[in-house]
Amino acid sequence: MATIRDISEKAGVAKSTVSRYLNNGYVSQATREKIEKTIEELEYVPNSYAQNLRLESNPTIGVIIPRFDSYSVITTLQGIDKELKQLQYNILIENTDRSPEREIEYLKRLAKMKVSGIIFLATKLTEEHIHTIESIEVPVIVIGQEDRRLNCIVYKDYEAAFELAEYLTAYDFNKIAYLGVDEEDExxxxxxxxxxxxxxxxxxxxxxxxxxxDFSIEKSIHKTRELLNEIKPDLLICATDNIAIGAMKSIYEKKLRIPEDISVTGFGDYQISSYLTPALTTVHYDYNKAGHIAAKSIVRMKGQKFHPTTTYVDYQVLPKNSIDKAKRKR
Amino acid sequence: MATIRDISEKAGVAKSTVSRYLNNGYVSQATREKIEKTIEELEYVPNSYAQNLRLESNPTIGVIIPRFDSYSVITTLQGIDKELKQLQYNILIENTDRSPEREIEYLKRLAKMKVSGIIFLATKLTEEHIHTIESIEVPVIVIGQEDRRLNCIVYKDYEAAFELAEYLTAYDFNKIAYLGVDEEDExxxxxxxxxxxxxxxxxxxxxxxxxxxDFSIEKSIHKTRELLNEIKPDLLICATDNIAIGAMKSIYEKKLRIPEDISVTGFGDYQISSYLTPALTTVHYDYNKAGHIAAKSIVRMKGQKFHPTTTYVDYQVLPKNSIDKAKRKR
DNA sequence: AATCAATGTGGAACCGATTCCCTATAAAGC
DNA sequence: GCTTTATAGGGAATCGGTTCCACATTGATT
Incomplete structure (x- = not known):
């Protein structure tokens, strides 16, 4: 592996001259050509570690995600990635597999690597998380969970659920069931x-x-089966689209029709949901936009003094055919 | 940002002693305590660039992917990630957004960062790709496309399609349509x-x-609409599961039943496919396993001399209810 | 002709760690 | 009591770049 020194010796110039050549400094035409040729010959590639050693930080943003197999995570990631590419930043993704210890570990590791900022897609914020985020010198933006001591981008879950519920009260349902997840996830x-x-x-x-x-389709299928054995709802509200997908599968298994026998709603608007038959009534969250916002903010935060803010990302109730129109109140 | 020098000065010892303390060298109990305390106070974190500068390579594997929003990509990524975590390697993901120029650029960039190896999820291999892969000093494993000069992990697309077709010939179909993608993708x-x-x-x-x-659900919906206006097939074979999902949407729109009016098949076994109603007949590819194999191999290749090999990943035809059982030949 | 500015280049310090080598001190052996 | 041997810690070189500063050369200005 050739180094800048090999180049300088072979080309008969000083290291500093080669470095200047590489970094748009002024170099005479004659030496420029000599250096160019030598670099070609020796297939010289500068060592990024040596380069970064001089810099206090480098144009890289770390992103900590809880998992890969989630529509919301991936869509957010795409938004982040696109924005960062535009801003000429690199992205460094760390997957924690929903392990809180790994989350802490990666926060520290990224800080040690002197990334310019960290975007953290959180599922839960413990005191240890908050302490770690406050102790590292790198700015952090949290997506998906809220704490007033931190910089957060959150979805209006309460308001969105309330609005979807309001929409549903315009219909005549006799028995409503709610299929949610436990309170671990705030x-x-x-x-x-x-x-x-x-x-x-x-x-x-x-x-x-x-x-x-839980969040899996598989578990939702089982739970819906149990639920349908116990009660006979004419509306099933699901806390996520994946849960709704599992529920729909079980409902069809029981030879019930959607929406004639049971109306179903989801939450989160996964891409697939509008392609189901019937299309799923759900709440649309703009994950992609959240990613964009996060990326833009984290870059802007660089060097600025910190003060916690919470940004709310808007939502949209999307009525589709999984609700029985015949039940609409006049 | 405290450095090892700050620690050594504040603790009244030499840099080398601090370094020894950090790297399990022998240090007396007294100095050990002094250093420990100073590190705490100054919140010292070693600089990874300085550390890596000494090393010729570091335990990181780069992974180049064409996109985030693809089931196969994400599942492969999960397999890679899991295996690499076990092998104590770091993972560095670069998304090219299907840009061949970016693929080349990232191959070079990762090589410059002296990663131990690169796993490249390819959609197409041009001569420039191959030249770049051969020219960099870092071992590369290609997943998804084949070239005899490289190390590849490929799916048996031809054989799998042939076997699915064979399965279908046991049924009585009058008019078969095939909805595929163009030949850009080998x-x-x-x-x-x-x-x-x-x-x-x-x-x-x-x-x-x-x-x-193309590969999108949206386009498939349109194309299937056109297709159904022109002909009336009783079997629609789709080149991917996403294409099949779009097709099913269009078929239902036309008030046709699956499988009674049209049987449908997919390819690739995306997670969602088995949760559709009816469940989609498809070919299962073990993307996760491909990821595991790639990760294991790339780590093993470190330092070994290179010789190209192709590994084939097995497949499995998965018959489900999207095929009309009534049409089965006796 | 003397002074000054612009241009091109080399030398050396530096970034923050690791590691080799050497020395000072204390303990052990004779 | 003197030599040998561990043990602990200091000093300096090193990794591969970047950058500051000094100096030489050339051309322009007065």
Whole structure:
């Protein structure tokens, strides 16, 4: 592996001259050609570690994700990636496989690598997370969970759930079931459920049976099977689109029709949801935009003094055919 | 940002002693405690660039992917990630957005960063790709496309298509349509189509109408609409599962039933496919396993002399309910 | 002709770690 | 009590670049 010194010796010039040549410094035509030729011959490639050693930070943003196999994660990642490419930043992705310890570890590791900033797609914020984020010198933006001490980009889960519930109260449903996830996840487990429950309570509609599953389609299939054996809802509200997909599978298995026998709603608007038959009524979150915002902000935060802010990303209720139009109240 | 020198000065010892402390060298109990305390106080974190500058290579594998929003890419990535975590390697992901120029650029960039190896999820291999791969000093494994000069892990597209076609010839179909992609993509565009065509030809079944679309669900919806306006097939073979998902949407739009009116097949076994109603008959590829194999091999290749090999990853035809069982020949 | 500015180049310091080699001190052996 | 041997720690070189500073050469200005 050739170094800048090999080049300088072979070309008969000083290291500094070669370096100047490489970094748009002024070099005479004659030496320029000599250096050019030698670099070609020796297939010289500068060593990035040596280059970065001089810099206090480099144009790289670290992104910590909990998993790869999630529509929201991937879509956010795409938004981040696109924006960062435009801003001429590199991206460094670390997958934690939903392990909180790894999250802490990667926050520290990225700080040690002196990235310019970190975008952290969080599923849960413990005190240890917050302490780590505050202790490292690198700016961090959290997506998906909220804490007033940090810079967060969050989805309006409560409001969105409330609005979807409001939309649903325009229909005549007798028995409503809610299939959610446990409260470990603040945004999905707590806020979404709260939005639904409070809206229905306000409307005097209290027949809401609540069931729990996890984020997988597989588990949702099983839980829906159990649910349908116990009760016979005419509306099934699911906390995510994946849960809705599993639920739909089970509903069809039981030879029930959607939406004639059961209406179904999802949450999050995964790409596939609009291609299902019937298309799934859901809440659209602009994950891509969240990624863009995060990328832009993290680059802007570089060198600025820190003060916590929370940015809310808008949502949109998307009515589709998985709701029985015949049940609409006049 | 504290450096090892700050620590050594504040603790009243030499840099080398601090370094020894950090790297499990022998240090007396007294100095050990002094250093420990100073490191705490100054929140010292070693600079990775300085550390790496000494090393000739570091335990990092670069992975070049064409896009994030693809089931096969993400699943392969998961396999790679898991295996590399186990082998204590870091992973560095670069997304090219299907740009061949970026692919070349990233191959070079990763080589410059002295990663131990590169896993390249390719969509097409040009001569420039091959030249670049051969010229860099870092070992490269290509997944998804084949060239006898390189190390490749490929899916048996031709054989798999042939076998799925063979399975289909056990049924009585009158009019078969094939919805594929253009021949830019060697594996999907050429080999899969060839497998189907040759099998059907062998069976004397020549009524195969061929249509083209791209990899998106959206485009497939449009193309299937057009297709259904022109002909009325009772079997629609799709070159990927996403194409099949779009096709199914269009078929339902036309109030046709699957599989009673039209049977449908996909290719690739995306997770969602088995949760559709009806579940999609498809070919299962073990992307995850391909990722594992790639990760294991690339680590093993480190330091070894290069000789090209091609590894074939197995497939499995998965019959599901999107084929009309009533049409089965006795 | 003398002074000054512009241009091109070389030398050396530096970035922050690791590591080799050498020395000072204390403990052990004779 | 003197030599030998561990043990601990310091000094300096090194990795491969970048950058500051000094100096030489040339051409322009007065």
């Amino acid at each position: 945004a999905v487990g707590v806020l979404r459920k709260k939005g639904f429950v409070e809206c229905f309570m306000k409307e005097g509609q209290e027949r809401l049976s609540i069931y729990y599953t | 594996a999907v565009g050429v080999l899969r189509k060839k497998g189907f065509v040759e099998c059907f030809m062998k069976e004397g079944q020549e009524r195969l109408s061929i249509y083209y679309t």
